Amino acid sequence: MALAEIVGVGRTRTGEQWDLGLLDLAAEAGGAALDEARSIAPSGLVVGNALHGALGDQRNPATYLASRLGLGPVEAISVADDEASGGTALRSALALLAFGGHEAVLVVGVEKTCDSPPDELEAARASGLDVVREGGFGFGPAIAAGLGMGQYVARFGVDRDLFYHLPATAHHHAARNPLAFFAWTLTFEQYKRSGMVAEPLTVCDQAPMCDGAAAVLLRKAGSSRSGSHVKVLGSSSVSVTTGIDRPVLDLALPASTMSVAKALSQSKVALDEISCFEVHDANSFIAALAIESIGLADAGQALLSAELGEFRVGGTYPMWTFGGNKARGHAPGASGVYQVAESVLQLRGDAGENQVQDARLALVQSLGSFGATAVTHVLGQ
């Protein structure tokens, strides 16, 4: 029994959008999703936004977006769940459909990052970690990833340069996505020349921060209309004990593993039935851990699998088929919805040059607070 149908999707270009503010981007994506299903008027709106005013931008964006889109009196919920905001916004919308008395809910994920200097942005992102003990002591997500990458290399005895294959996979697909921020192939020489952020993590190991918004329009499943829309089959969110030390020292993301198990179980789908994946690649370290925690590679093997092409379109576990956070671009609160919108395009057969053959089922996961929170959805035809 599906949880919802996705009747419309919208995406803005991801990148530096100097002319558009937070609500402009949200309205563009939200409006595009509404345009795909003009006969459906949502009575609920959920907006996912990670920074949520941390850099002085609009708080409560859902309330303000409802007015911008002329939705009339609606239930408007703003969701802030660090980088899992998009996934959590979708999950919140499913709850509204289940018991909130709504027939249709619009979900928009949106982020503006480019207005701020990079170091202020990193400090704002650090407030999604332990703001007192980590952010307050000079740690941020990039630094945590650097710590983790060093541990990963030492524990599994892999050549640090093998991480190249993760961003390379993302870029390979983004080269064929006209809306992507970094729509170009990443060469090994470029990767090697990249500047150091927190040893051994380099700039090329980090998804670029950017502006963007993505939207999906949900309708209650089992409506009298045609059943050819992509459906949400499973949804799960798990939060575990916080602290950057956990992923760094354990080299595992238990929240990811548990959330995937629950979503698959709910969908009555097995992992190897999934046609395409969206895995949270905010940086190469967390991407490797997520791949392994989801079960797409054994511990310490994610890089080798990437090198073998397993994550490319045509491989065993196609992922990041529109570029992922790394090459499509990372607008943190929006990324979770971009992942869903891109997966819908795959399942509709509208992925163009990056189309996965016979795509029927998609698994989408976004992470928050350096892996302490994992939100997983299963989509299917």
Place this chain on the structure above:
Amino acid sequence: MKPDRAVGIVGYGGYVPRFRLDAADIDRVWKGTERSRGRSCKAVPGPDEDTTTIAIQAARNALAMAAIDPGLLRAVWFGTESKPYAVKPTSTIVADAIGALPRANAADWEFACKPGTEAMQAAAAMVGSGMAPYVMCGGADTAQARPGDILEYNTGAGGAAFVLGPGAESIAVLEASTSYVTNTPDFFRREGQPYPSHGQRFTGQPAYFRHIRESVTTLFDELGLGPEDFAFAVFHQPNFQFPLRIATRLGFERKRVEPYVLTNLVGNTYSGAALLGFARALDDAQSGDRVLLASYGSGAGSDAFSFVVTDEIAETRERGVPVRFYVERSTPVDYAVYARYRGKLRLS
């Protein structure tokens, strides 16, 4: 001045940051010459250090040596002329860090380079009167000089701390202390100014030499002692020459003074200078040694002390951290990195 009850040092500690600037690098930048490379260097605090962090480490080392419950300290008094807060005592932060609060008095002292020894006199009085079982006193600085000024060659960073307590528990017992103070404007810094002003050669004879000569000769007279009675003498050390010159004038042999002039290794640590030299002397002192300590602070004044080392020193000293460790360590930096660390580069 003598306390009614026997008072002495039950523990001492020091701290000097690890970075060193060769004085010749100042020559290189400001005069285009490097003739004196390798002759002297000064300590430079790292970007995460200041007078408070220096004082905290010195205090912790002193407390470890003293091996007393910090709750028994009735006062924590530090002197400095480079306070991170112009208003809010560094001593309150130090006292908090070592666990002495809330029942200890904590206050900062100021008298250019000698507030640490004033705090020592007051600490001796607190303990000697029976008002306190133990008091901590010390001095620390991260001195600043105008770039290119003669003072820049020596402005160092460092500090020392002492726990004073009953004579019976001490490694060195206080015999007496004297002060000699006048109203002399040899070196000063106006409110709001980043760098001090000084009277050039006026800081010599009418200032440094006169006040130390007076405080020490008065001490000699009070105790009926002469230079021959002292194993070592430690003077305030703004440069390498002054303490050796005053030592000679007072009748001390050079070898009893020179080992404890640290200026060529760490620079002038201002409020820490005489105390750090004294602490370094205690690293080497043996039971029965009599040690002279004479500070100098511009403005101006000098405090002189005579301490006699006890049998406790050898064993007690093991509990602390030798000052020589900090004095002798060295991570070289060049003038550019020093300027960055000292905040001399305008960032906004």
Place this chain on the structure above:
Amino acid sequence: MQIARAWRQQASNLRLIGSECRGCGQLMFPERVRCPKCRSVELASHPYVGRGEVCAVTTVYEAPHGFGDQVPYLAALVRLEEGPVVAAMLTDVDPADATVGMRVTMVTRRIIADGSDGPIVYGYKFAPEGEGGQP
């Protein structure tokens, strides 16, 4: 940072004070109001000695706002002798000499200052053991 917030962290920042649960024995850093394991409110103040071992370390070249003046700095995870893992900078050591497994002791340094007129946050960093840190 707000003055009250800077003040509230002082005991843990300056003296590494955490809590021990009288109910189940769980040790935690920093202090908490409830035990995260058994939820008891019966917690005792627990001062950590400050000795530990580096379990992960990285050299930071791009810092979050407020920490740029300390770049390049060493960010590490230190496992205290008593068990808890603390995220902290290392100091008094060159990046080339900072290794996983090295023994360290707590020292107090400037962590961050709120501009030129806000409070200075002093707190823990870790220095190589036996090198003039706490004995």
